[in-house]
Amino acid sequence: MTQYFINKFALSEKGAKDLVKAIIACTLTYISFMFPVGLLYTVLRALLAPYIGGVEKVLPLYVYIIISVIILVVIWIFEKIQYDATFLSSYEESANQRISIAEKMRKIPLSFFGKKDLSDLTTTIMTDCAGIETAFSHYIPELFGAVLAVVIVGIGLLITDWRLAAALLWVVPIAFAITIGGRKQQDKANKLHDNSKLERADSIQECLETIREIKANNQSERYLEKVDKTLRTSEKMNIMAEVNTAIFVISAQMLLRVGVATLVLAGAKLITVGKIDFLTLLMFLIAASRVFDPLAMALQNLAAVFATELKINRMKEIQSQKIQTGKGNVEFEHYDICFEHVGFAYNKKENDDLEYVLNDVSFIAKQGEVTALVGPSGGGKSTVSKLAARFWDVQSGKITIGGTNISEIEPEELLRNYAIVFQDVVLFNNTIMENIRLGRRGATDKEVIHAAKMAMCEEFIEKMPLGYQTVIGENGSTLSGGERQRISIARALLKDAPVILLDEATASLDVENESKVQKALSRLIRNKTVLVIAHRMRTIAGADHIVVLAEGGVAEEGTHEELLNAGGLYHKLWDLQTKSAEWTL
Numbered sequence: 414m415t416q417y418f419i420n421k422f423a424l425s426e427k428g429a430k431d432l433v434k435a436i437i438a439c440t441l442t443y444i445s446f447m448f449p450v451g452l453l454y455t456v457l458r459a460l461l462a463p464y465i466g467g468v469e470k471v472l473p474l475y476v477y478i479i480i481s482v483i484i485l486v487v488i489w490i491f492e493k494i495q496y497d498a499t500f501l502s503s504y505e506e507s508a509n510q511r512i513s514i515a516e517k518m519r520k521i522p523l524s525f526f527g528k529k530d531l532s533d534l535t536t537t538i539m540t541d542c543a544g545i546e547t548a549f550s551h552y553i554p555e556l557f558g559a560v561l562a563v564v565i566v567g568i569g570l571l572i573t574d575w576r577l578a579a580a581l582l583w584v585v586p587i588a589f590a591i592t593i594g595g596r597k598q599q600d601k602a603n604k605l606h607d608n609s610k611l612e613r614a615d616s617i618q619e620c621l622e623t624i625r626e627i628k629a630n631n632q633s634e635r636y637l638e639k640v641d642k643t644l645r646t647s648e649k650m651n652i653m654a655e656v657n658t659a660i661f662v663i664s665a666q667m668l669l670r671v672g673v674a675t676l677v678l679a680g681a682k683l684i685t686v687g688k689i690d691f692l693t694l695l696m697f698l699i700a701a702s703r704v705f706d707p708l709a710m711a712l713q714n715l716a717a718v719f720a721t722e723l724k725i726n727r728m729k730e731i732q733s734q735k736i737q738t739g740k741g742n743v744e745f746e747h748y749d750i751c752f753e754h755v756g757f758a759y760n761k762k763e764n765d766d767l768e769y770v771l772n773d774v775s776f777i778a779k780q781g782e783v784t785a786l787v788g789p790s791g792g793g794k795s796t797v798s799k800l801a802a803r804f805w806d807v808q809s810g811k812i813t814i815g816g817t818n819i820s821e822i823e824p825e826e827l828l829r830n831y832a833i834v835f836q837d838v839v840l841f842n843n844t845i846m847e848n849i850r851l852g853r854r855g856a857t858d859k860e861v862i863h864a865a866k867m868a869m870c871e872e873f874i875e876k877m878p879l880g881y882q883t884v885i886g887e888n889g890s891t892l893s894g895g896e897r898q899r900i901s902i903a904r905a906l907l908k909d910a911p912v913i914l915l916d917e918a919t920a921s922l923d924v925e926n927e928s929k930v931q932k933a934l935s936r937l938i939r940n941k942t943v944l945v946i947a948h949r950m951r952t953i954a955g956a957d958h959i960v961v962l963a964e965g966g967v968a969e970e971g972t973h974e975e976l977l978n979a980g981g982l983y984h985k986l987w988d989l990q991t992k993s994a995e996w997t998l
């Protein structure tokens with residue numbers, strides 16, 4: 414049973430055990446609702462014995478009061494157990510599920526995130542988890558509990574009088590069959606609704622992220638029309654999903670009511686032929702109300718469980734992703750990074766062949782040297798630098814650091830040795846001090862300030878109202894591009910790792926700041942393995958080794974002088990940039 418729930422609902426072992434407990438608790442609660450019916454039947458039978466024939470003995474009033482109190486206490490205890498077992502443990506499980514998804518995402522290769530959009534993942538973590546939480550605190554335990562309770566109570570009723578029980582319960586399997594029979598239809602409508610919700614979240618998120626570009630291009634009206642359309646579609650799909658579910662659930666619930674009618678008819682007939690007395694029929698009628706209320710709810714819950722399964726499948730998809738693993742605590746003798754016949758593709762083509770963006774790339778970035786990657790746009794420079802940090806795993810060939818294949822090193826362990834500065838700087842809505850400290854957790858304020866000074870951050874930090882304690886807004890929205898880039902460089906200086914990847918690290922800086930920051934960087938890079946990407950050729954002219962990448966392969970390599978003398982692609986690029994430097998408006 415536990416294993417079934419683990420597989421079916423992507424639960425942890427503890428979560429599945431708690432669910433079994435919750436179902437047992439729900440069953441007991443529903444069964445306990447029958448105790449007052451039994452008591453009422455006994456009292457009525459005793460009181461009415463003189464009129465309906467029989468020799469029932471009326472007990473003293475206090476006995477009935479004591480029994481009533483005991484029944485109330487028992488119901489209260491079962492309800493309390495049910496509450497603890499459903500609510501408390503389902504929230505705990507839901508929190509664990511969110512943490513385990515976040516943990517998983519830490520280890521999933523970036524290729525996964527390239528295929529999924531952000532709103533899809535946000536929906537899975539926030540909305541799906543919340544939906545699943547409700548399913549475990551309400552739908553699933555109540556559904557299984559109601560079904561089990563009806564089976565047990567049904568057996569009791571059959572033993573009491575099989576004819577009345579059959580007249581009452583014949584509708585139950587048909588009602589469930591109607592709800593289950595509509596599953597395909599409901600799944601289809603729920604899927605359309607879920608997709609429309611994702612599109613809605615996507616379009617709102619895109620609108621917020623690109624609001625500046627939309628306004629700059631005077632496209633607000635056109636764009637809002639598009640957002641409006643997704644909102645309207647989502648509303649339509651929502652209504653369709655609700656109507657689809659309602660058709661099947663309401664039909665099934667209506668049929669349950671027919672069971673009460675057939676019970677009355679069968680009961681009346683049995684009374685007239687003297688097979689049962691009126692009290693027995695009355696007890697069945699009260700029992701029917703007790704059984705059918707949870708049953709009607711169970712039919713609704715069954716439809717909700719179908720909808721939850723779509724959410725669970727999305728969660729399972731994340732949970733089943735292959736994660737990047739490897740050795741921890743690796744000691745490196747040196748930090749040479751070696752690309753050996755590397756082939757890499759982000760995506761597959763339509764015919765399922767890989768769409769290679771790097772082909773047979775081989776070069777060495779030696780420790781103590783600056784290796785520059787240059788080449789035309791789209792040639793594969795950023796891809797190479799990201800592969801060097803194992804953001805993705807290569808499809809063919811290998812990349813080694815200090816002789817060890819990086820695909821055998823645990824990604825977080827590997828990245829401990831890297832300081833990376835990208836052109837697209839990511840900053841957090843926190844103080845400048847903490848944004849820089851991200852480079853090395855545990856660094857003292859003095860060390861952070863020293864790194865900031867080296868990265869030429871001091872002059873703009875001093876002008877801020879709270880200096881280093883100024884909060885810089887979401888992704889550093891209150892800072893200029895150059896300031897953001899300097900913070901990112903300060904982070905790298907603070908980390909002081911043996912491998913440094915600089916992807917257009919100084920592109921947003923003005924000439925004065927660029928030369929100052931480069932001075933700081935040149936102090937940082939001593940005796941390190943440095944991989945630099947820069948479009949400004951003069952920035953990399955002094956590099957020890959230049960690798961020219963074009964069309965996903967190494968076109969040529971050497972020093973600046975060697976490549977100029979060779980008269981190849983590098984020479985051409987150099988000439989083009991020298992000419993464009995002379996160009997004026």
Ligand SMILES: Nc1ncnc2c1ncn2[C@@H]1O[C@H](COP(=O)(O)OP(=O)(O)OP(=O)(O)O)[C@@H](O)[C@H]1O
Binds near residue numbers: 759788
């Ligand atoms: N995340 C991605 N998913 C799919 N394709 C990608 C992705 N990133 C880059 N590419 C493709 O890989 C190829 C190499 O891109 P890359 O960014 O490495 O080139 P680059 O030389 O750094 O370009 P640039 O100088 O313009 O920054 C390009 O064709 C690009 O479209």
